Amino acid sequence: MRQLIDVKIKSKSVKAINNGYPLLSKEAVKTSEAKIEEGSILRLIDPAGKYIATAYYGIQNKGIGWVLTHKEQEKVDxxxxxxxxxxxxxxxxxxxxxxxxxxxxxxxxxxxxxxxxxxxxxxxxxxxxxxxxxxxxxxxxxxxxxxxxxxxxxxxxxxxxxxxxxxxxxxxxxxxxxxxxPLIVSENGMKFAVDLNDGAMTGIFLDQRNVRKRLRDHYSKGKTILNTFSYTGAFSVAAVLGGVTGTTSVDLAKRSLPKTIEQFAVNDIDYEAQDIKVMNVFDYFRYAVRHELKFDVVVLDPPSFARTKKMTFSTAKDYPKLLKDTLKITNDDGVIIASTNNASFNMKKFKTFIDKAFTETNTRYKIIEEHQLPEDFIVPHNYPEFNYLKVVFIRVMN
Missing domain, CATH: 3.30.750.80 (RNA methyltransferase domain (HRMD) like)
Structure with missing residues (x-):
């Protein structure tokens, strides 16, 4: 039998929940959680005992549960x-x-x-x-x-x-x-190989669909493109189909090589005509500088946090440095597609990282496009903090 528990909400959190805020944080509740079982139905009440909403109890990194309905008589069945x-x-x-x-x-x-x-x-x-x-x-x-x-x-x-x-x-x-x-799926006419039974990820990040389309349709023809933290090379596929003169895909994971080859193959692209590097992206930046390599378009889509034997990387503190390294190998009038899925900061904060990098390198820039989650990734109305994806197309003006 599923538990049904009255949970008192602190006064300062009542208004937010009444206004549709869906996350139940530990700080919002007065009731002790000691004996609440995962999956319990919570009847949220204000300090006066008045019903606010119905939630379920489930601990994850964001909080201790989620609001399901504001209708007291609606059953969760x-x-x-x-x-x-x-x-x-x-x-x-x-x-x-x-x-x-x-x-x-x-x-x-x-x-x-x-x-x-x-x-x-x-x-x-x-x-x-x-x-x-x-x-x-x-x-x-x-x-x-x-x-x-x-x-x-x-x-x-x-x-x-x-x-x-x-x-x-x-x-x-x-x-x-x-x-x-691999199962072959289509995305705006492009093909991608996915595996639903192979670890945490499938082979493609669906939230970048619109960004890949923009890269293919407007930023690839006749260009050279560097795809960093390339995973399975989906951005590289989009670039080739858009008419690039060449792509370079760089990722530290050994499996990125066969996975990228696979994505090229399902699109009838000769992978041997493309450059695929299995190496640390920061090492590649140094390699590119030494060999005087420069690119017209650079895709930056790093993980929020990464650790190697040599270093740790966090988008929250290291993105400006990443951009400064990128500028060294980006052609004048080139485009940097800067992306992050770190939910701990918003688009406004992300733009301060961009400005910091360009200001410190005395480089002029122009933001020419911005993207967040696509239409199928619906987020709660009036709560933009749940729109975690931030993508900015930056024109290097020097």
Whole structure:
């Protein structure tokens, strides 16, 4: 039997929750959490005992739970999940109908009303990512709801939460057809190979779809492009299909080489005509300076945090240095596509990193485009902090 618990909310947090803020933080509650089980339904009440909202208890890095409804009589049951998933699917109708794109986000956590739950679509297959033990306790109802709303060719899941101090990042087949991987999906007419059963990541970051299209359609023809932290080379594929004279893809992970070759191959691109480097990006910058290499376009999409034997890198403190290193190997009138998915700072702060780097190198610049999460990555209304992606196209003016 699932616990139903009254939880008192501190006065300073009541207004935010009433206004639609979806995250329940530890600091917001008065009630002791000692005996609350993951997945418990929380009836949130103000200091006077008046009902505010219904949430579930699920610990993840952002907080201790998520608001599900502001209707006191609404039950969190199969009907509730069918309603939420149906609403989310309806908002993505144009994606389902698109012939040139077969990979997109169907359900984006708190943006679609259930924090901690992510559902992605890959050419008929669905992949569900669970970010807390609390939301995972609703697994059976959510899977049943999904199957009643859409035709599921095959279902996979990823568990991405702590349990007994152990961080779980696993994935597994759940039901339906078992995929033959790599599975080929389309994105704006480009092809990408994905694997839903191979570790934490699939082979493509869906949130960069619009950025890849802009790179292909407007910034590639006749250019040389450096793709740093290149992962499986998706930006490099977009650049080649846009008519570049050459790409260089750099990533420290050994598996980036075969994965990048695979992405080129499914697009009928001769990978031997492209340059793929397995090395530390910062070492490559020094290598490029020594060999007097310069590029027309540089893509910077680093992880929020990375550690190697030689160094640690954090976008929150090291992005200006990364940009300064990049400027040394960027042609005048070149373009730097600076990106980060670090949710700890906003676009305004990100632009201060950019300005710092250009000011300290006495280089003029112009921001020519800005991007955040694409249309299928819906975020809560009026709470831009949940829009974690920040991409800025910068023209080097010197």
């Amino acid at each position: 199969l009907k509730f999940f069918i309603k939420k998933i149906s609403e989310a699917v309806a908002k993505r109708e144009s994606f389902y109908e698109a012939e040139d794109t077969t990979a997109f986000r169907v359900f984006n956590g708190e943006g679609d009303g259930i924090g901690g739950l992510i559902i992605d679509f890959f050419n008929g297959f669905y992949m569900v990512s669970w970010y807390s033990e609390g939301i995972y306790s609703f697994r059976e109802s959510i899977y049943q709801a999904l199957s009643e709303v859409v035709d599921v060719r095959g279902l996979y899941e990823k568990l991405r939460f702590n349990k007994n101090g152990q961080y779980l990042e696993q994935n597994d087949y759940v039901s339906g057809e078992k995929g033959e991987f």
